[in-house]
Amino acid sequence: MKSLLTCLSLMVLGIGTALFIGFHDRFSTEEPYYDDEQEGLKDQIVFKFSHVVAENTPKGRAANKFADLVYQKSGGTIKVEVFPNGSLYSDNEEINALQNGDVQFIAPSTSKLGSLSPEWGVLDLPYAFTNYKAVQEGLNGKIGTRLFASLEKHHLKGLAYWTNGFKQLTSNKGPIFTPDDLKGQALRIMPSSVIEDQYRLLGAHPRQDSFNSTFQLLESNLVDGEENTISNIYSKKFYNVQDYLTISNHGYLGYAVMTDEHFWNSQTEKTRTILTEAMRETTEWNEASAEKMNKDQLEEIKKNSSIHIHVLSKAEKNTWMKRLDPIYGQYEQVIGRGLVQDLLSLRREP
Template identity: 45%
Template structure:
């Protein structure tokens, strides 16, 4: 009888262990993340070049927090803002080498590997954020995304920053011809360079983290940027005039190293996609509100003279910059331009 009871106990114990192990296999992530070493966690290094209180900085932190929470600490997104890890011009190479796994460069920055993306830099190409996102979700946008994939990069979404304004230290800019003679800081984009060279400015391609110092030292006279970028880097303290022109869209392309992405388990990829989709909606709302708030602050501080272009003046600027569209067509054809919402609507030739 004792032997029978002992055998029964061993069998039931074994069954219990099997059930327990099966339950463990169904657990998506380790539960007690505090006990995990760095080697046991899945680490995603996310580098960017702007401040933590900008739309991109805030969204990156939110993404990291949600990923930690939803994976029970298994997935650790390490965010490195303000060029802490890599400078503006170094991020793309670091991502390709998998030294970092995620970046969110401005659309202009990806033109270094896929020049066709410079369609996003065309002056007055978009009148609203909704137009931007509809374009990216459409056929042409998906073709642009596929070109990134061919370069070993996976695009996981797009975050807004805002529409760009002009600032300079010398005089109010009311017409495009007013930029003549200015040393204008731009992001690395042939289209943006063409835009400012068209009216006699000298376009200077410069990393964002060097803009304030270059303004301070007089190496550049002017720059274009969104409200939140202008204030987060205190650029308005080195500029006397600002023109609210909304002449170009500035957004960020969320990129991950393709090899790293494809090595991730399906459930991890799904969690990243779901979380980024949620964060992107939040980020876009924050970006729009923050730019409006920063403009109000600049108007109240009396620290920079502000000129607002009327709708009629914007139309005149848009027509003046039409040769830039011809420059793009000459390099890449008309397809990407013809898919822009305002051109499909018949508002441009």
């Protein structure tokens, strides 16, 4: 009886060992087993796109559209993961992240690029563009070409210009009708010496800080106001912590979509073609939709808040332009006479 039990135990052990070896051999070959869905994931390339604004803004929507187009055009083999609201990097960190290879695409505001070349300050000059037509003419022409060329020494590649719109003024310290109304006011601005000097010229106290710090600065009364496009004022709900809004259109806010030159050159021709076509289509869509988005969101602000809104008249705007014109002379040598003159020629167009 004892010997019979021993034999049965050995048989069970032998069968178990054989089953284990067969199972292990199936899943331990040099070519692992994948089903069709797993094979697709194995072949997919993933790129990261970091930006600092909300998704329901011109830049946020454009980034998502670009990702969708890349996925469609590549048949799902290329995926662009979009990280909005500074969730991956702040606007002060994203250029370094791009150069270090931690992300593959960013779209900083053009004001941030003054740290790379003073020529970018041309887009921060007051009343640089008088309408959206002038914006596209400038950025798709000599001005835009020259600015992208300035990135090459940093091994960065400019892919496209995306438009947000024109900047307006908000404040908690009384309505803003004339330049003198800004005297003594503390305002959050983007990092830009050109912008800073504009407000110092008007007697204000500009404070350079990151975009995602703006709401807290306003809410805690560390600043009296700020300048921004309607889409940013709306998406970040600045109108909830500000009493006055002036539609001044005094400055332009746009973005330079960029990638790292080494990353770009390391891609296959097919991948670069897909990315280029998707970027071109996205940019055309952005140019057509940004103006409407700002108009629609201004109407939403009117409906959903008690903020007091003043629209500068033509005569009032001319007063602002004359007061700020000395900035052009101050920065002509810094930015470059050619760029400044190209911009002024656009301003003179009807």
